Amino acid sequence: MTTTSHEATPGVRASRARRGLAPVPFLAPGMIFLIVFMAIPVGLLAFYTFFKRGRFGGLVFEFTLDNWVKLTEPLYLGVIAQSIGMALVVTLLALALGYPMAYAIAGLSPKWRTVALIAVVLPFWTNFLVRTYAWILLLNNAGLVNQALQGLGIIDDPISMLYTPQAIAIGLLYMYLPLMVLPLYASLQQLDPSLREAATNLGANPWRAFRTVTLPLSLPGALTGCVFVFVPAMSNFVIPELIGGGKTIMVGNLVRDQFFEARDWPFGATLALLLTIILVLVIVLQSAVSRRVTEGGRRG
Amino acid sequence: MADPITRPRRRFRGILVPLWLGYVFLYLPILVVVIMSFNDSENLFVWRGFSLRWYPEVFADGALMQGLGNTLVVATGATAIATVLGTLLAYGIQHYTRGGFVRAFAIAPAILPDLLLGIGLLTLFALLGITLGLHSVILAHAVFATAFVTAIVLARMASIDPSLEEASRDLGAGPVRTFLKVTLPQLAPGIVAGALLAFTLSLDEFVIAFFTTAPTQPTLPIVIYSMVRFGVTPEVNALATLLLFVSVVTVIAAQRLTRLTGSSK
Numbered sequence: 001m002t003t004t005s006h007e008a009t010p011g012v013r014a015s016r017a018r019r020g021l022a023p024v025p026f027l028a029p030g031m032i033f034l035i036v037f038m039a040i041p042v043g044l045l046a047f048y049t050f051f052k053r054g055r056f057g058g059l060v061f062e063f064t065l066d067n068w069v070k071l072t073e074p075l076y077l078g079v080i081a082q083s084i085g086m087a088l089v090v091t092l093l094a095l096a097l098g099y100p101m102a103y104a105i106a107g108l109s110p111k112w113r114t115v116a117l118i119a120v121v122l123p124f125w126t127n128f129l130v131r132t133y134a135w136i137l138l139l140n141n142a143g144l145v146n147q148a149l150q151g152l153g154i155i156d157d158p159i160s161m162l163y164t165p166q167a168i169a170i171g172l173l174y175m176y177l178p179l180m181v182l183p184l185y186a187s188l189q190q191l192d193p194s195l196r197e198a199a200t201n202l203g204a205n206p207w208r209a210f211r212t213v214t215l216p217l218s219l220p221g222a223l224t225g226c227v228f229v230f231v232p233a234m235s236n237f238v239i240p241e242l243i244g245g246g247k248t249i250m251v252g253n254l255v256r257d258q259f260f261e262a263r264d265w266p267f268g269a270t271l272a273l274l275l276t277i278i279l280v281l282v283i284v285l286q287s288a289v290s291r292r293v294t295e296g297g298r299r300g
Numbered sequence: 301m302a303d304p305i306t307r308p309r310r311r312f313r314g315i316l317v318p319l320w321l322g323y324v325f326l327y328l329p330i331l332v333v334v335i336m337s338f339n340d341s342e343n344l345f346v347w348r349g350f351s352l353r354w355y356p357e358v359f360a361d362g363a364l365m366q367g368l369g370n371t372l373v374v375a376t377g378a379t380a381i382a383t384v385l386g387t388l389l390a391y392g393i394q395h396y397t398r399g400g401f402v403r404a405f406a407i408a409p410a411i412l413p414d415l416l417l418g419i420g421l422l423t424l425f426a427l428l429g430i431t432l433g434l435h436s437v438i439l440a441h442a443v444f445a446t447a448f449v450t451a452i453v454l455a456r457m458a459s460i461d462p463s464l465e466e467a468s469r470d471l472g473a474g475p476v477r478t479f480l481k482v483t484l485p486q487l488a489p490g491i492v493a494g495a496l497l498a499f500t501l502s503l504d505e506f507v508i509a510f511f512t513t514a515p516t517q518p519t520l521p522i523v524i525y526s527m528v529r530f531g532v533t534p535e536v537n538a539l540a541t542l543l544l545f546v547s548v549v550t551v552i553a554a555q556r557l558t559r560l561t562g563s564s565k
Binding site for chain 1 (some may be wrong): 305315316318319321322323325326327329330332333336344345346357359381384385386388390391392393395396397402405406409410412413414415416417419420422423424427439440442443444450469475476479500506507511521524525528529532536537540543544547550551555
């Protein structure tokens, strides 16, 4: 063994290891795996968007821009707008419900904070389809919500709540609310309570102290939460199908249909890629706004 | 003005109202499913009396049991692949990369829309002529699971004292030996937590499995999806309750484990 020379110059050894083959056994297996099963599949989809569909599914190797042009048809523009609108409504509802929740949790004692947080996250760890199914049970014409409303004499005949856009919004809100509460809590919990006390001591009423101190400082957390909710809400196709009864079509449903029913894989890939581009733009926007807010806060 | 001691307490209570409302929203649907799983009636919406009759039916349902078996095979396979690849990646990223590219690449599958990954893999498998089945779902699940294991092991690695590794190298152990003898034992709690997360995520995953499995080899979420889609039976309530129970136990176990790893440093 050549230990003696290395012992004398550990620094040289370390830097040589950095440049040599030492990283290969650690990085190569995972990187190759992810290149083959993530990068190539996504690249393949991007490639497919520029080719024609085969008559029985598959691909004809003939270059075309038709798939991208097809997106501008009113039918598809409508679906895209509808998906963005739905995701936006769900995100705002989650913010309205999640902010007071996170705020209340941040004000608890450390022991209760943990319990309260686990209680928020626990539903998120229960099976996604089970939670979707629970809302079918609740919103059905004979379901608990209608039974309760009828029992209270508020309505005479059951209202059809299932299979409406509102039901989809409730289902999506239910699904992703924990993703709003967590980042909000993380940013609210870091707030120094003495800042708010200082504002109050200087004569600001609680609302003003909240608006000028707490709110701006919790904005990065709120933005992260909004992205966490918006992204999965927009690409979800199971809730629109099961709770929405397939009446409200979202981009995810279209993608699914292109792959399993219409057998137009190139157009399905185009829709999925458009969806991803929109989501990436949302994330880029969020980080830009977030950076600006933190910098503005530091300057002010 | 109000007494300074009672004032914050009153504000404190008012602030809890939205929190409780939030919990009602989060737990009422789950509670209804659990209660109705003990309902004697065939009718999903009318309570007729307490009964355990739906639970044996879950275990007698061949399709459900096949789905459960498939899900366990997939989750075990995907977790095994992801744990090895993710741990190696995290170590490699921490020690041999500067800049964030490799890190971002390794964690990307956790952020990528599942829909995109699902149809991308379906397209790849179709192009290569690979028949779909449990093996294709295992590979597909290993992709996002690797990202989660990498992220968690990286986080654990940040809390490890680098001087131990340096000491090992200075004493003449090579990088592989240092990794196996010094780093790995310290990383163990992080690796276990990552594997547990990967396993749980795979158990519940629907969208990617939906696109990458054969219709003859459905995982449990796919079986539930078809059950819910083509008419619900009270059996689903019992199944849902059992799954809830498993999730709760897993989350509490994971929480204990993270607390242990957090305190042991």
